[in-house]
Amino acid sequence: MPRISAPTVAEHRRHQREALLAAATELLVEGGVSAVTPGAVGAAAGLSRPAVYQYFASGPAILGAIIEDAFPKANAALLEVLDSDAPPAERIDTYLRETLRLAADGAHRAAAALSGAQLPEEFRGRLRELHREQAAPLMSALRELAAENPSAIGNVDLTAMLLGGVVEAAMRALEHGAPLAAVTRHTIAHVRGSLHL
Numbered sequence: 001m002p003r004i005s006a007p008t009v010a011e012h013r014r015h016q017r018e019a020l021l022a023a024a025t026e027l028l029v030e031g032g033v034s035a036v037t038p039g040a041v042g043a044a045a046g047l048s049r050p051a052v053y054q055y056f057a058s059g060p061a062i063l064g065a066i067i068e069d070a071f072p073k074a075n076a077a078l079l080e081v082l083d084s085d086a087p088p089a090e091r092i093d094t095y096l097r098e099t100l101r102l103a104a105d106g107a108h109r110a111a112a113a114l115s116g117a118q119l120p121e122e123f124r125g126r127l128r129e130l131h132r133e134q135a136a137p138l139m140s141a142l143r144e145l146a147a148e149n150p151s152a153i154g155n156v157d158l159t160a161m162l163l164g165g166v167v168e169a170a171m172r173a174l175e176h177g178a179p180l181a182a183v184t185r186h187t188i189a190h191v192r193g194s195l196h197l
Contacts, residue, residue, distance in 0.1 A: 033117040070110040071130040088141035152196040
């Protein structure tokens with residue numbers, strides 16, 4: 001039996017899988033979907049190609065695992081800081097603050113790399129589902145604001161789409177080295193102004 005680098009076999013396997021996913025995510029971000037092959041992922045993680053197949057059946061299976069690893073963690077972190085009893089304007093501020101913090105920490109790198117990629121429909125469908133889950137707290141707060149002041153919010157779906165563009169621009173600013181505190185402050189001010197808060 002090969003030597004393991006953890007107290008238990010289960011923990012060793014978990015560490016190995018995490019190392020493979022981290023390597024696969026780096027390959028995805030740097031080289032796109034086509035760079036994520038079992039051989040390349042194994043080499044990047046310091047494991048043989050046959051070892052990779054103990055965890056993932058194929059390149060597409062690795063991509064699916066990246067999706068299931070990255071999004072739920074970010075979504076859970078977001079929900080953890082949101083107070084569902086807070087006023088909607090406060091929830092929007094918190095949503096923006098945490099989304100940008102996660103982006104600054106690199107949590108959205110895999111999602112950004114996957115968003116423009118040619119993926120099988122099952123993956124595209126799952127990505128849409130996870131995006132909806134991620135946007136749900138923002139949509140809920142916008143609907144509450146629209147109920148309070150319909151003329152200020154207008155069409156909730158269109159408003160959410162436009163705000164999404166603002167958040168994407170803020171994330172790009174972070175990627176280009178803008179300080180998190182300044183980007184967060186400007187983004188919240190911009191969104192509050194556009195929503196007449």
